[in-house]
Amino acid sequence: MxxxxxxxxxxxxxxxxxxxxxxxxxxxxxxxxxxxxxxxxxxxxxxxxxxxxxxxxxxxxxxxxxxxxxxxxxxxxxxxxxxxxxxxxxxxxxxxxxxxxxxxxxxxxxxxxxxxxxxxxxxxxxxxxxxxxxxxxxxxxxxxxxxxxxxxxxxxxxxxxxxxxxxxxxxxxxxxxxxxxxxxxxxxxxxxxxxxxxxxKNSASAVQYSKSAINNGVQTDIETAMEIERSAFGLCFATEDQKEGMKAFLEKRSPEFK
Incomplete structure (x- = not known):
């Protein structure tokens, strides 16, 4: 367009x-x-x-x-x-x-x-x-x-x-x-x-999961919201960004997110 x-x-x-x-x-x-x-x-x-x-x-x-x-x-x-x-x-x-x-x-x-x-x-x-x-x-x-x-x-x-x-x-x-x-x-x-x-500069996937958890969680009761956060948190561990972010922390260097 x-x-x-x-x-x-x-x-x-x-x-x-x-x-x-x-x-x-x-x-x-x-x-x-x-x-x-x-x-x-x-x-x-x-x-x-x-x-x-x-x-x-x-x-x-x-x-x-x-x-x-x-x-x-x-x-x-x-x-x-x-x-x-x-x-x-x-x-x-x-x-x-x-x-x-x-x-x-x-x-x-x-x-x-x-x-x-x-x-x-x-x-x-x-x-x-x-x-x-x-x-x-x-x-x-x-x-x-x-x-x-x-x-x-x-x-x-x-x-x-x-x-x-x-x-x-x-x-x-x-x-x-x-x-x-x-x-x-x-x-x-x-x-x-x-x-x-x-x-x-931060992990795009982590930022996106955070935005989703915040926006969806605020519309619900606290127990449902906590489940939304747990799901987002768990999904992060299937990403390369999580591996790189924690590896960089342990190696005392800046992460290189993709």
Whole structure:
């Protein structure tokens, strides 16, 4: 697929960068953008050379939200279908076997906040703004916001953000646990690449098993979650990475994972 609304760069060090590139529309998510994101993450999921993914936006916005001009005329059945498209696409991001880092460079509102929530780790520019303003538009969050936000910042704060349609800055996002770190705008991508590089140096299979165990376990009771972890732990011992990692430790050298 030839991408029109996103940029996909694969670097030699195992890092891929996906940039939503509708700068004039503040990277608003329409059906075309969602389709391209779905294709890109399917490709990244299957590419063994990719160890970590960075997702960001062009210009001064990460994603300013879903495209209101596309949503405004929709009837109930069409709204359901559009919501499903967004949810399905974001689920591909969440379930991508590679860790995904959101480099939130500006506005992350509505669908943009929800897209960042589907990523594993969120880094924010000091100028970033987060919010779920949908109730001010007469709708609910529709791309996973009512579910992922509560799992990230807790029930009370998620409800306050959604009910008030308020917008918060990077410092407040850090305080409530919505983002991991804040950086100055000109340092954000360098720091995202630094973090991705650190992740990419570790065992890809171990990182992938860890992501799967975390994402699947958090949805279940503790006993089921422990079984999920035991299974992932056991599977690691069938990999060359486990052999190499422990051999390197015993030989007091850096591992060379393949």
């Amino acid at each position: 030839d991408f029109v609304n996103i940029l996909l760069e694969k670097k030699d060090d195992g890092i891929a960068i996906v940039t939503i590139n509708r700068e004039k529309a503040l990277n608003a998510l329409n059906s075309d953008v969602l389709d391209e994101l779905a294709v890109a993450f399917d490709e990244l999921d299957k590419d063994d050379s990719v160890k970590c993914v960075i997702l960001t936006g062009a210009g001064r916005s990460f994603v300013a939200g879903a495209d209101i001009s596309e949503m405004a005329p929709l009837e109930a059945a069409q709204g359901y279908k559009f919501g499903k498209k967004g949810m399905d696409t974001f689920m591909k991001v969440e379930k991508c076997s590679k860790p995904v880092i959101a480099a939130v460079n500006g506005f992350a509102l509505g669908g943009g906040c929800e897209l960042s929530l589907s990523c594993d780790i969120r880094l924010a520019s000091s100028k970033a703004k987060f919010g779920q303003p949908e109730t001010g538009l007469g709708i609910t969050p529709g791309f996973g916001g009512t579910q992922r936000l509560i799992r990230t910042v807790g029930s009370g704060m998620a409800k306050e953000m959604i009910y008030t349609a308020g917008i918060i800055g990077a410092e407040e996002a850090l305080r409530i646990g919505l983002v991991n770190h804040i950086y100055e705008p000109d340092q954000l991508m360098d720091e995202a690449i630094k973090l991705a590089t650190t992740i990419a």
